[in-house]
Amino acid sequence: MKINGTHYRSLWWNHENNVLEIIDQRWLPHELRIQQIARLQDLATAIVEMRVRGAPLIGATAAYGMALAMAEDPSDANLDAAWAYLEKTRPTAINLRWALDRCRRALQPLAETDRAEAALTLAHEIADEDVEVNRRIGENGLALIREIAARKPAGEPTRLLTHCNAGWIATVDWGTATSPMYQAHDEGIALHVWVDETRPRNQGALTAWELGSHGVPHTYITDNAGGHMMQHGLVDMVLIGTDRTTRQGDVCNKIGSYLKALAARDNDIPFYVALPSSTIDWTVSNGVAEIPIEERDVRETTHVQGKTEAGAIESVQLTPDDTPGGNPAFDVTPNRLVTGLITERGICPATPEGLSDMFPELARGVE
Numbered sequence: 527m528k529i530n531g532t533h534y535r536s537l538w539w540n541h542e543n544n545v546l547e548i549i550d551q552r553w554l555p556h557e558l559r560i561q562q563i564a565r566l567q568d569l570a571t572a573i574v575e576m577r578v579r580g581a582p583l584i585g586a587t588a589a590y591g592m593a594l595a596m597a598e599d600p601s602d603a604n605l606d607a608a609w610a611y612l613e614k615t616r617p618t619a620i621n622l623r624w625a626l627d628r629c630r631r632a633l634q635p636l637a638e639t640d641r642a643e644a645a646l647t648l649a650h651e652i653a654d655e656d657v658e659v660n661r662r663i664g665e666n667g668l669a670l671i672r673e674i675a676a677r678k679p680a681g682e683p684t685r686l687l688t689h690c691n692a693g694w695i696a697t698v699d700w701g702t703a704t705s706p707m708y709q710a711h712d713e714g715i716a717l718h719v720w721v722d723e724t725r726p727r728n729q730g731a732l733t734a735w736e737l738g739s740h741g742v743p744h745t746y747i748t749d750n751a752g753g754h755m756m757q758h759g760l761v762d763m764v765l766i767g768t769d770r771t772t773r774q775g776d777v778c779n780k781i782g783s784y785l786k787a788l789a790a791r792d793n794d795i796p797f798y799v800a801l802p803s804s805t806i807d808w809t810v811s812n813g814v815a816e817i818p819i820e821e822r823d824v825r826e827t828t829h830v831q832g833k834t835e836a837g838a839i840e841s842v843q844l845t846p847d848d849t850p851g852g853n854p855a856f857d858v859t860p861n862r863l864v865t866g867l868i869t870e871r872g873i874c875p876a877t878p879e880g881l882s883d884m885f886p887e888l889a890r891g892v893e
């Protein structure tokens with residue numbers, strides 16, 4: 527999507543210097559900083575520190591990590607070592623393992639001399655595919671928004687609520703939850719998006735920045751405001767992304783998503799989740815019992831980063847000195863609270879049958 531009129535992806539390969547370039551998201555929305563990455567270790571740090579973040583982008587970044595590793599040492603031992611090293615960078619988003627498995631499967635049978643080039647080609651392929659898949663998710667979600675918009679009184683916008691940042695910078699381009707929003711806006715449908723701040727890391731500020739750059743009307747609200755907005759008829763649909771979706775349709779996403787699903791159910795508001803099939807973990811069923819939830823540094827809860835009046839980006843402490851903090855980064859919304867899953871192939875119910883009918887060949891992979 528565009529930043530100040532220039533089209534960007536969230537990461538790209540610099541062919542001149544043979545390095546990966548990323549947007550370092552720690553400084554957004556206040557500063558656009560690009561980082562060049564030439565070493566596997568730096569790429570892993572970028573994932574751990576959330577310079578790159580969002581499930582699909584983590585997957586694409588990891589594929590470039592495998593390419594950097596193969597350029598350094600294409601041996602079998604290093605192929606396995608790079609897989610293991612990258613796999614432990616973040617535990618919840620399954621796109622990470624999906625991309626690493628795909629790379630290892632493709633590279634293992636090749637001669638060592640061919641691996642570096644093949645790994646880079648594959649990383650480009652994974653990145654390009656992500657863009658196309660998200661564009662299609664947008665088309666499928668757009669059909670839903672059109673239906674809701676058609677029922678609205680003239681002059682009233684369709685009001686969506688989103689949580690976290692499932693936007694273009696959480697993917698290679700388009701985003702998952704935001705892709706239908708961008709496409710609806712571009713088609714001329716009047717939209718208004720309620721953007722949850724998403725404490726503790728405030729990914730809502732990233733979503734607000736994205737939507738603002740594209741001209742989509744939106745309002746940044748506190749995480750606690752959503753239920754109130756729903757009770758007052760101000761939300762037509764909740765639309766979020768996911769980091770891991772189980773084979774029965776449970777959805778693991780940024781902490782706080784579950785509470786929005788509960789409020790949506792209580793108010794009879796459709797709750798949709800947008801995802802590429804690479805976010806489905808066919809090996810797990812019960813999300814609450816089986817998905818590992820990342821526990822992040824408590825400093826993310828006790829401190830907050832923002833821009834001072836003088837324009838400097840600074841971190842300040844919110845809590846008394848030495849306050850113990852807890853920071854589970856994701857939660858699971860059980861499938862019974864999910865109205866539907868918007869995928870690149872279409873919209874399906876969040877049920878075992880819904881998913882296996884939509885992706886029979888993937889579902890069969892573990893049966």
Ligand SMILES: CSC[C@@H](O)[C@@H](O)C(=O)COP(=O)(O)O
Pocket residue numbers: 579580581582619689690691692693696697701702703729766767768769779780855
């Ligand atoms: C298209 S991204 C979907 C999810 O990855 C997104 O909603 C999310 O939870 C991101 O978490 P983050 O911790 O910022 O990587």
